[in-house]
Amino acid sequence: MTNELLDRALVEEATKKSGLIWVRGAGAPAARALWHVWHEGAACVVGDGPGEQPLPGLADGSAAEVTVRSKDKGGRIVAWSATAVELAPDSEAWEAAVAELKGKRLNAPDGEAMTGRWSRECRVVRLEPTGATMSLPDGSLAEAPLPSAxxxxxxxxxxxxxxLFKGRKRR
Known part of the structure; x- marks a missing residue:
């Protein structure tokens, strides 16, 4: 019981303090870095709309793996399993989560109108911890970059x- 409480506290504190979490949804080929907020015991993310982050494999009720990194050093701290719960637009839970997400969204193209756009065109997903933490991998998970010009x-x-040195005179 004590280990379970310590794991829950580690998941919550690490996820609250981290600016990004790495999430691998069901059937997704790789984990994606997602910005989030911790709200009422779960990580909340917004995406799958124009100008927002993609949320591959995060269907309502599906399982997800979340890896949390250290904000200052960038190293992995904890990995935990979650259940994805899609919030219905304009519901009470959606409004509460969006109020928190709105404050963290940087460089929104539409400013105050962004919550209306999220309601029409995006999905808000809660990643609720199942209580299970996973062991962290030993090696690097870095992948080679995709070919590009x-x-x-x-x-x-x-x-x-x-x-550069046109206006300078040497003495």
């Missing part, structure tokens, strides 16, 4: 040093 490193243009 995008690049971050290019040679410095030949004229750039002249432009």
């Amino acid at each position: 995008a690049t971050t490193r290019q040679p410095v243009p030949a004229g750039l040093p002249r432009l």
Whole structure:
């Protein structure tokens, strides 16, 4: 009984303090990083709408695996199993969860109208802990990036040093 209470406290505190959680829904090929809020004993997420995060495999009543990372170091702290519960738009539970989510949503394109858009076009899902924690994997779960034409490193243009040091005089 004591271990169960300690596990529940660890899940709650770690999830409250973390800005992101990694969630793998039923049938999803890999876990996704999702922003969330901890509200009334569960992690609440919003998504699956235009401009919002995707929620693959998080159907109402499905199982999910949640991994919580440390906010300061980024390492895994705890992994726990959850049941996904989709909240009905404009219900009392939905309103309470959205009030919390609204304060955490950064850079919303529609500002105050975002809750109306969430009601029409998005899903709000509660990830309710089942009480079971899972053992953390030993190795890295990093995957190779997908092939892309995008690049971050290019040679410095030949004229750039002249432009940067044009106004400076050496003494």
